[in-house]
Amino acid sequence: MSAQPTEPEQHPASNHKALVAVVVFLGVLIVLGLGGLVYGLMTRTGKSEVPQTVTQTIEPAKAANTPALADLPGRRVVGMTAADGILYLHVLDDDGQERIRAYDSGGGLLFEVDPYPAVVK
Numbered sequence: 142m143s144a145q146p147t148e149p150e151q152h153p154a155s156n157h158k159a160l161v162a163v164v165v166f167l168g169v170l171i172v173l174g175l176g177g178l179v180y181g182l183m184t185r186t187g188k189s190e191v192p193q194t195v196t197q198t199i200e201p202a203k204a205a206n207t208p209a210l211a212d213l214p215g216r217r218v219v220g221m222t223a224a225d226g227i228l229y230l231h232v233l234d235d236d237g238q239e240r241i242r243a244y245d246s247g248g249g250l251l252f253e254v255d256p257y258p259a260v261v262k
Contacts, residue, residue, distance in 0.1 A: 227251065
C-alpha cells in the first residue's frame with residue numbers, strides 16, 4: 142500500500158474567522174438599526190431631549206397710557222375703579238383728606254372731587 146499524502150491539519154479557529162467577522166458585522170448593523178429606530182420614534186413623538194430653537198420673534202406689548210401719579214406728593218392711592226374707559230383713583234392725603242381723581246384712557250386728569258365736602262353752616 143502506498144501512503145497517500147494527507148493535508149496538514151489546520152487550527153479550528155482559523156476555519157471560523159470568516160464566520161466571526163460576519164457575525165460581528167451583523168451585530169453592529171443591528172445595534173445601529175435599533176439606535177436609528179429609537180431616535181426616529183423620539184423625534185416623531187416630540188419627546189426628544191434635544192432642545193428645539195424658537196425662530197419666532199415676539200413683539201413687546203405697547204405701553205399703556207397711565208395716569209401721572211407724580212403730581213400726588215404726600216398722597217397715596219387707597220382704591221381704584223375703572224368704568225367706561227375712565228379710571229377712578231381714591232386718594233388719601235397725609236393730613237387725612239380724601240379725594241377722588243378721574244383719568245381718561247389717555248392718562249389725562251378729567252376731574253378731582255372731594256367725596257366729603259365740608260358742610261357750611
